[in-house]
Amino acid sequence: EAQVTQNPRYLITVTGKKLTVTCSQNMNHEYMSWYRQDPGLGLRQIYYSMNVEVTDKGDVPEGYKVSRKEKRNFPLILESPSPNQTSLYFCASSLAVAGELFFGEGSRLTVL
Amino acid sequence: AQSVTQLGSHVSVSEGALVLLRCNYSSSVPPYLFWYVQYPNQGLQLLLKYTTGATLVKGINGFEAEFKKSETSFHLTKPSAHMSDAAEYFCAVSERQGAQKLVFGQGTRLTINP
Numbered sequence: 574e575a576q577v578t579q580n581p582r583y584l585i586t587v588t589g590k591k592l593t594v595t596c597s598q599n600m601n602h603e604y605m606s607w608y609r610q611d612p613g614l615g616l617r618q619i620y621y622s623m624n625v626e627v628t629d630k631g632d633v634p635e636g637y638k639v640s641r642k643e644k645r646n647f648p649l650i651l652e653s654p655s656p657n658q659t660s661l662y663f664c665a666s667s668l669a670v671a672g673e674l675f676f677g678e679g680s681r682l683t684v685l
Numbered sequence: 686a687q688s689v690t691q692l693g694s695h696v697s698v699s700e701g702a703l704v705l706l707r708c709n710y711s712s713s714v715p716p717y718l719f720w721y722v723q724y725p726n727q728g729l730q731l732l733l734k735y736t737t738g739a740t741l742v743k744g745i746n747g748f749e750a751e752f753k754k755s756e757t758s759f760h761l762t763k764p765s766a767h768m769s770d771a772a773e774y775f776c777a778v779s780e781r782q783g784a785q786k787l788v789f790g791q792g793t794r795l796t797i798n799p
Binding site for chain 1: 719721726727728729730775789790791792
């Protein structure tokens with residue numbers, strides 16, 4: 574089954590404790606992206622990747638890092654989480670840059 | 686820079702009534718336009734998209750949208766609402782040339798009254 578898998582789905586952590594949200598897709602998609610969803614703001618792009626070893630900032634990259642060492646994986650790293658990073662995070666992939674995005678089920682992160 | 690505005694953060698209709706969710710965009714070049722739906726506790730899934738050709742686009746679950754360049758709009762409609770349509774709907778735009786990302790609107794939560 575074609576899917577984008579994110580882990581963990583739910584996480585409560587404390588300020589400053591590094592964490593990684595993993596994302597994996599099994600569709601051989603080149604394009605992958607991370608979004609955060611906040612009430613009233615819709616989805617805002619954090620980082621995206623056009624291919625292996627090619628990443629770039631989206632609209633709200635501050636406080637986040639990403640890597641793309643393999644085509645299927647695109648982890649999101651929060652080196653020192655802060656409460657303003659409490660949000661619902663989505664990973665997405667697509668075959669082409671402007672093509673249909675396939676979304677994971679989301680990771681709800683709470684930073685205390 | 687491209688942007689998307691969805692008019693109305695909440696829309697409520699009766700079951701069987703017309704659904705109309707409004708979306709206006711700004712883009713410096715001809716855009717790709719999308720509607721996504723998000724059911725509770727799930728990720729987003731594509732309802733329909735406009736890339737080129739016919740301006741009236743049909744999607745899944747009986748939804749359709751019409752691209753109107755003169756009005757810079759891409760409103761989503763469904764003739765008869767069903768209880769299962771209750772969800773949050775997002776309009777999104779991507780520029781055709783050198784497109785790097787999808788820009789999403791704020792979302793519209795659709796409630797269906799029995």
